Amino acid sequence: MDPNLRAAAKDLMIRYGGDTFPNLFRSAKGTIVTDDEGREILDFTSGQMCSTIGHNHPAIVKAINQSCESALHMFSGMVPEPVVKLAQKLEDWLPAPLRKSLFVNTGSESNEAALRMAKLVTGGYEVIALGGSWHGTTGASAAASFASDRRGYGPKVPGNHVLPEPNAYRCPIEHCRDACDLTCLKVGLRMFDMATDAAPAALIAEPVISAGGVIMPPEGYLEALRDACDARGMMLVFDEAQTAFGRLGAKFAATKWGVVPDIMAVSKTLGGGIPLAATITSDEIEEKAHAAGFTYYTSHVSDPMPAAAGLAVMETIERENLIEQATTRGAYLRRGLETLQQKYEAIGEVRGEGLLLGVELVKDRESRAPHHELGSVTTQRCFELGLSMNIRRRPERGSVWRIAPPLTVSEDELDRGLAILDEALSDGLDQLART
Ligand SMILES: Cc1ncc(COP(=O)(O)O)c(C=O)c1O
Structure with a gap:
């Protein structure tokens, strides 16, 4: 550990919010992050929800190395070959009529x-x-985000509206309890x-409202969003930053629940840790957009290196059957969490799909009543015990561990994580009882 560097x-970094250590x-590497003291920490946040195939997977490393030999970046009007290969792979995976990518x-x-x-x-x-x-920090994305930081x-971009979220555990209109x-x-x-x-113009939704507390769509909800858009001539946009590429x-999410948006945005999980995102739509909408003069010409649009990494991520998910694994490991983790729920009154609900719990x-x-203090002390204690965990905490929305x-x-790593959660809960409750 270098104290000067700490x-x-x-001294030198702007504090940008969120949890820092x-x-x-x-x-x-894989599920383990190592700190400056050589301490190994289990990563149950997949970095910032991006490293779904594990940190520094050899397939990503190889794709980046190959890009170093071929090309990292090009003039934005030049479409590099790996970018088209990624578009082809996406088309194979996407529900019709979605097939065109930016x-x-x-x-x-x-x-x-x-x-x-x-x-x-x-x-x-x-x-x-x-x-x-939560859709991001830039103009229109931030204007459409209601989790925090508004x-x-x-002034925000004019014309933004908010719908109460379908949180069956904490109904925002205080109407339902448990069944929305x-x-x-x-x-x-x-x-x-x-x-x-x-x-x-659009209704934008995360199919699972993640930063807002891992809120699952109630039965029929996504279909109802689809109908609402059709009735009003608006586009349905799914922000699948966290839900695409196997996590559920x-x-x-669109294929899981059988509701296809007009436009899908994917990001985090596509690059597996490399900054890469895509906006995807149908032939018909792309045609109309082009005819109306659509531009999104940026410095790094269609860059070859991130595309090569994205292709490696998708191929790895296929080769290692990671979609099936999300289901089996997710069920295993969920069972472990439900066992903890039987032990601790403080666990009100365990929810989620696959490995987004x-x-x-x-x-x-x-x-x-939300237990914010317990959320804080357990997350801190988990870190001391070697588990990195994310807590979503808002006065009106409760205190929710997000485990991904x-x-x-x-299974071994899941067992270790569950044992740490158990110990952190026990220690946290003791600590709070003493204060
Ligand atoms: C659902 C969702 N959409 C969009 C974003 C914004 O992505 P980025 O931070 O890469 O701009 C996030 C980030 O947390 C997210 O969770």
Whole structure:
């Protein structure tokens, strides 16, 4: 450990929010991240939800090395071969009629491009998003994000509307308990229809509202979003940043639940740790967008190196049967979490699909009062015990551990993680009882 480097990190870096650690970090391989003291930490966040095939998978390393021999970057008007190969691979995986891709770098950008396209094609500008959603930090993406960080940055893009999120555990309109009957959606749409400027463009949704607390879509919800868009002439945009490429035990949320959006944005999980994202649509919409003069010409659009990494990610998921593995390992992890739930009253609910799981921490199961203190101390304790975990914590939405290890995680690693969670809960409850 180099104390000067740690001091420089404090001294020289702008604090950008979120959880940061006193330690610095040195390397990452598979499910393990190593810090500057050589301590190995189990990574149950897949980096920032990106490293679904494990950190530094040899297939990604090889693709990057090959790009170093061929090309890293080109003039944006030149389409490199790996980019087209990735478009072909995506077409194989995508539900019809989605088949045309634009390759950008971040999740924010993929949503930016999606909303830009929806506005141009519909001629409207209004965007509906869900409560608790997170679509990014750039203009239109941030305006459509309601999980956090809206305050203090000046006026948002005009025309944004929010629907109450379908959280059956904490119904935002205090109507249901445990089974959402979609009243939140009906009420939200009624409000939108009252407020609209008659210029609807898009409804953007994460199929699983992840940063908002791993909120699963109730039965019929995504279909109802589809119908709502069709009825209003708006485009349905699915932001599959976290749900695409196997995490749910399916290729996409769209294929899992059989609802196809007009535009799909994918990011994090496509690059497996390399900045790569795509905005994907149908022939028909692409044609209309092009005819209307669509542009999204950036410095790094269609860059060859990230595309080569993305192709390696998709091929690895196929070769190593990681979609099936997300289902089996996810079920294993879920069983372990449910066993913990039987032991601890503080675990109000375990939810999720595949290897995207949420654990809701409560003061008691009847009142469901969020246990934010327990969320803080257990996450901290997990880290001390060698497990990196993410806590989603908002006063109105509860305290939820988000557990999303790489799809390559072994049962052994899951057992280790579960044992740490058990110990952290026990220690955390003891600590809080003493204070
Ligand atoms: C669902 C979703 N969409 C978009 C984003 C933004 O992606 P990025 O941070 O790569 O811009 C995130 C990031 O957390 C996300 O979770």
